[in-house]
Amino acid sequence: MQVGILSERAPGEHRVAATPQTAATFIEWGWQVDVESGAGDAAGFPDRLFTEAGANIVDGKTARGADIVLCVNAPEALTDLKSGSILVGFLDPFVDADLITKLKDLGVTALAVEAIPRTTLAQSMDALSSQANIGGYAAALLAANSSPKLLPMMVTAAGTIPPSRALILGVGVAGLQAIATARRLGAVVYAYDIRPETAEQVESLGAKFVAAPTQEMDEGGYAKEVGEDTQAQQHAALTPHVADADIVITTAQIPGRPAPLLVTDDMVAAMKPGSVIVDMAAGSGGNVAPSKPDEMVNVNGVHIYGPTNLPAEIPHDSSRMYARNLVALLERVKAEEGVNIDLDDEIIGGTTITHAGEVNHPRSRAMLGLPDVTAAPAAEQPAPVESSEEPEEAEGDTE
Numbered sequence: 001m002q003v004g005i006l007s008e009r010a011p012g013e014h015r016v017a018a019t020p021q022t023a024a025t026f027i028e029w030g031w032q033v034d035v036e037s038g039a040g041d042a043a044g045f046p047d048r049l050f051t052e053a054g055a056n057i058v059d060g061k062t063a064r065g066a067d068i069v070l071c072v073n074a075p076e077a078l079t080d081l082k083s084g085s086i087l088v089g090f091l092d093p094f095v096d097a098d099l100i101t102k103l104k105d106l107g108v109t110a111l112a113v114e115a116i117p118r119t120t121l122a123q124s125m126d127a128l129s130s131q132a133n134i135g136g137y138a139a140a141l142l143a144a145n146s147s148p149k150l151l152p153m154m155v156t157a158a159g160t161i162p163p164s165r166a167l168i169l170g171v172g173v174a175g176l177q178a179i180a181t182a183r184r185l186g187a188v189v190y191a192y193d194i195r196p197e198t199a200e201q202v203e204s205l206g207a208k209f210v211a212a213p214t215q216e217m218d219e220g221g222y223a224k225e226v227g228e229d230t231q232a233q234q235h236a237a238l239t240p241h242v243a244d245a246d247i248v249i250t251t252a253q254i255p256g257r258p259a260p261l262l263v264t265d266d267m268v269a270a271m272k273p274g275s276v277i278v279d280m281a282a283g284s285g286g287n288v289a290p291s292k293p294d295e296m297v298n299v300n301g302v303h304i305y306g307p308t309n310l311p312a313e314i315p316h317d318s319s320r321m322y323a324r325n326l327v328a329l330l331e332r333v334k335a336e337e338g339v340n341i342d343l344d345d346e347i348i349g350g351t352t353i354t355h356a357g358e359v360n361h362p363r364s365r366a367m368l369g370l371p372d373v374t375a376a377p378a379a380e381q382p383a384p385v386e387s388s389e390e391p392e393e394a395e396g397d398t399e
Contacts, residue, residue: 001031001338004066005055007039010073012294014042014315015322017070017089020053022323027054029334036063043315068339070326074099083107086339088326090114090127093353094256094363101368103354109341110353113325114255115361117350124328125347128255129173130321131311136177136251138310139278140166143247144185146303148274151247152186163188167245168207169238169262169287170252171198174280178249179205190241193252194234212237235264243270248277250287256363258285265289273301282306 003026005018016039018026023033033055037047047057063069064080071089078099081087084107091112093100103110113127123129143166144151153163166182168175171193179202182189189207191198199209213233242248242263248271253259259281268277268290279291283306290297291306298304311318333339333348343349343360353361359370366372 001029001068002066003031003033004058004063004069005033005035005039005050006063006069006071006075007036007060008072009076012309012312013072014312015072015319016040016043016045016315017072017319017323017326019043019045019320019323020049020055021320022327023050023055024053025327026330031068032056034058034063034066036060039063040319043319045316045319068330072322078102078106078108081106081108085109086111086333086341088113088329091353093361094367097367100353100359100364104357104359107357109355111329111348111351112353112361113329113351115351115353115363116329117347119346122347125325125332127322127325130325131318132172132174132251133177134314134318134321135280135310136174136179136249137181138313139174139249139251139280139307140178140181140185142305142307142310143249143276143278144182144187146276146305147247149246150186151182164246165190165244166247166249167191167210167241169193169248169250170281171195171202172251172253174251175249176201176205178251179207182247182249183207187247190245192238192241210238210241231261234262235267238262239267239270242267243272245271246275248275248288249280250277251280252287253281253284256367259287261285261287261289263288268299268302268304271302275302277302277304279304279306280310283308 026033035050035055035057037057051057061080064075064077065082068086069081074089074091086109088111091099091110093112093115116122116125149164150161151164154161164187166187166189168178168191171191179189179191183206190210191202191207192210192212202209213230250262252262277288279286279288281287282291282293288304290299291304293306293308296303296305333341341348341352341355343352353364359365359368362372
């Protein structure tokens with residue numbers, strides 16, 4: 001098997017999908033590793049380190065023509081991918097209909113790391129979590145560096161400086177890391193998540209959980225879309241905490257869906273001048289009304305940042321973690337002769353978006369308006385049984 005490692009071309013992207021260490025692992029498996037020249041430079045992995053590990057340094061077209069192509073973001077030159085090859089990376093499979101259609105038409109097997117099931121068995125492959133971990137850390141540093149205030153309490157000859165107050169909205173992987181980092185920097189931290197079970201996690205890190213509306217999750221483990229009444233209660237409960245905060249970091253995102261609005265224009269207007277907001281969901285609609293992707297917006301002295309790719313700001317270690325995720329994923333498809341894409345495998349089946357000229361993932365099929373592959377064809381559907389009786393009403397909520 002030939003593995004191609006691509007150089008990323010998206011603006012601001014400094015990560016790479018493999019490191020010399022993971023390249024050496026592939027070579028131990030008996031695979032050939034071709035690294036596009038300069039692919040790891042921005043992450044601190046120059047070509048010579050890949051060469052020392054046994055990899056070949058090649059041009060971009062050669063890397064894209066490999067049997068297995070590893071990337072952080074999908075390559076622009078898709079036509080260089082050969083039919084039957086495997087593309088692994090962040091492919092935005094539930095939003096980017098054009099990309100998924102092209103990969104299907106090219107006969108490329110697309111493994112999207114965003115679609116890896118969020119299960120214990122798949123933890124070592126969970127690239128969303130590994131990158132969110134780094135993103136939460138980087139968000140706390142960005143906020144601390146941008147704030148005009150010190151985060152820790154300081155007792156000095158010139159008097160005592162009280163600690164800054166940080167509010168973290170969204171307690172997933174990124175939020176937990178933001179809490180931990182802000183705490184280590186000395187801030188007093190409050191946090192909120194609509195999932196009630198996160199309160200214990202917040203308190204275990206030494207932060208205080210904000211009392212606001214909570215609800216149970218959907219089958220995928222994500223928050224359901226809240227109604228207008230619940231959202232109004234949520235905003236009312238959060239408003240005084242946002243107003244008191246020196247730093248607000250928002251992390252609430254749902255793959256393939258717009259981010260929930262947590263901080264309104266009115267809430268921002270009530271904040272103190274010099275306060276800082278970092279909206280990690282700015283790229284998917286934003287948790288903060290005035291935020292804009294990859295911009296800093298100044299609203300009456302409140303600085304609102306909307307970074308869309310914080311892990312790329314710490315490319316060395318984010319690349320190391322991402323590359324290890326890909327090794328764990330490929331180890332699951334590795335076979336004695338090449339690879340085996342087993343769609344019945346609980347992890348591989350859920351991660352495979354396109355294969356053998358078909359779109360396989362149900363969410364991607366729904367995005368493209370394709371029928372559910374689990375539904376039986378009309379010819380195979382049993383004929384309705386006629387009855388003179390009135391149908392019974394279904395029990396439960398029909399909404």
